[in-house]
Amino acid sequence: MNLKKLLLVPILSMTLAHPVWAERVQLDKVVATVNDGVVLKSEVDKILNRVKKQAEQQNTELPSDKVLRIQAIEKLVDQVLMEQLAARMGMEISDAQLDQTLANMAKDQGGTIADLRQSIEASGESFQAYREEIRTEIMISQVQRGAVDRRIYISPQEIANLQQILEQQTGQSEEYDIGHILVKVESKANPEDVQNARERAEKVIEFLNEGKEFKRIAIASSSGAKALDGGQLGWMSINEMPTLFAEAVKGKKKDDIIGPLRSGAGFHILKVQDIRGRQVVERVEMRSRHILIKPSIILSEEKARDMLAGFVEDLRAGKADFAELAKEHSEDPGSALKGGEYDWTDPTTYVPAFRDTLMSLEQNEISEPFRSTFGWHIVQLLDKRVADKTEQAKANRAHQLLFRRKFKEESFKWMREIREQAHVEVID
Incomplete structure (x- = not known):
């Protein structure tokens, strides 16, 4: 049984021993139903407390609690719908993937996960609860991206037209x-x-x-x-x-x-x-090679990481050849047959974990195993250069701008369709 659906729990022992004093203890309250799921009052209160704390820190005046509560419920209804979609798709975010995301977040703030934890707990929140919120955000992002990406088509003519407009603009x-x-x-x-x-x-x-x-x-x-x-x-x-x-x-x-x-x-x-x-100017490009191992039911997260750690040890000792290991073991079909090699590429086009790891390496250095959304990797930086990629950058930017615009529009339409198909009831 879904524990969220337990509104009131009778204390049976008290009822039997002291019928005069028997009472029902309210654990939580359902404020909205979303298909077969619910939104709880405690979840709404958590959002409200956070918004109020942020407003106090930023010296921002807030509207009434009633208005805030409506906004919080709407946000949580959408979240429950996304969680239900993820469950139907069998999507899960592993601890390793979550830890990698948290490490990247901490790094962006100039610290470590320990620093991030200290900051969260200093604000009065549970770090474990914060971890689960980030896990949910990653999952929702992946569900949305997977559903919306398929709805977007950008034609070569659209890119050419936008390039022409951009070229007519000033520097x-x-x-x-x-x-x-x-x-x-x-x-x-x-x-x-x-x-x-x-x-x-x-x-x-x-x-x-x-x-x-x-x-x-x-x-x-x-x-x-x-x-x-x-x-x-x-x-x-x-x-x-x-x-x-x-x-x-x-x-x-x-x-x-x-x-x-x-x-x-x-x-x-x-x-x-x-x-x-x-203004778009020069681009840093990197040539690299990597090995990807994807965890599965047969191969655990730990074994995948340990397998790559063994490769790193052999490579650094000169006992193995990177290209041969990639051809034999890498699960990236786009690079495995080429010895794991990627041609000159702007590193910012890679997923954050891969980008950040690659950009931290010196030439010919091999990374420690790290986790991305695709699985476990090791990567070696082969070379780095600064290139004038003005024309290519224009085409890439035109595509990126068109994609972002269409993604925003399609995301809204998709979310509206999901909401209209769902059975949502807000309990007054």
């Missing part, structure tokens, strides 16, 4: 720090509902023009995915934004309020919080 392209508020309109809304939503959006714009804090208004009013983050979409160029946003933002100045913009999701309000320039 520096602009990026915008965007704040976003969505006043949602249901897909089956009638004209009266649409008009009511438009009026709410115009009221939000009125508040913003009066100087009210954007983050607070976003948390209180937005139905967008980043509502609890104050509607912060972060830095984006025109070409990375959804088309609707891109056309509205062109030519705008810092602090401009834009909207309401109508889409199938509802009415959007944007704020240009800042603008900066960006």
Whole structure:
């Protein structure tokens, strides 16, 4: 039985021994059902406490608890749906993969996992609970990426057209720090509902023009995915934004309020919080070779790591040949037959664990075994160069920008479809 579904547990021993004093002890409360899963009050409270703590640290004024609670429940409903999809797909995130992700996160912050743990526990949270949250985030990201990627097609003509536009621009392209508020309109809304939503959006714009804090208004009013983050979409160029946003933002100045913009999701309000320039120049490229071992039911995580550790020891002692080991053992079909070798490549195109490990090596150095989303690797840096890749970079960037734009649009559509197919009931 799903423990989350236990709302009240009677203390039977107390009932039998002392019937006058018998009572029911409330362990937790269900605030929403999502298909055969639930959202618990304790989970909502945890999010609320975190948002309040962050707001206090950032000196941000928050709306009422009722508004915050609605936002938190919506976030958790989507999370439960993703967890259910992952379970149906049989997707699991191993401890080794989780540890590698945490190590990368700690490294980005200039520390170690021990430092990260100390920071989490100093804030009053359980590090073990934090680990599980990160595991869930990785899983949700992989579920979303796997489902949405298949819906995206980018034609050579689209890339060529965007390249032409980029080439017509000056040496520096602009990026915008965007704040976003969505006043949602249901897909089956009638004209009266649409008009009511438009009026709410115009009221939000009125508040913003009066100087009210954007983050607070976003948390209180937005139905967008980043509502609890104050509607912060972060830095984006025109070409990375959804088309609707891109056309509205062109030519705008810092602090401009834009909207309401109508889409199938509802009415959007944007704020240009800042603008900066960006220029693509030279690229560092690396030539490398690696061996990939994928854990399985037969081969455990530990055995896969130990197997590669043995290879490293033999290679450093001159007892083995890297290319021969790769041909015999590597499970990367794209490189195994070539002795594990990758031609000159921009390392930033690799997954984070592979990228960071490769970039930390000296020429001809062989890494220790490390975990990525694909499995366990060892990698050797063969050579490094700085190359003028302007034309290739333009093509790569055009593809990347198109992919990001379509990924955002398709992610929203996909999530909306999943939500409409689910049976969700929020308990008042």
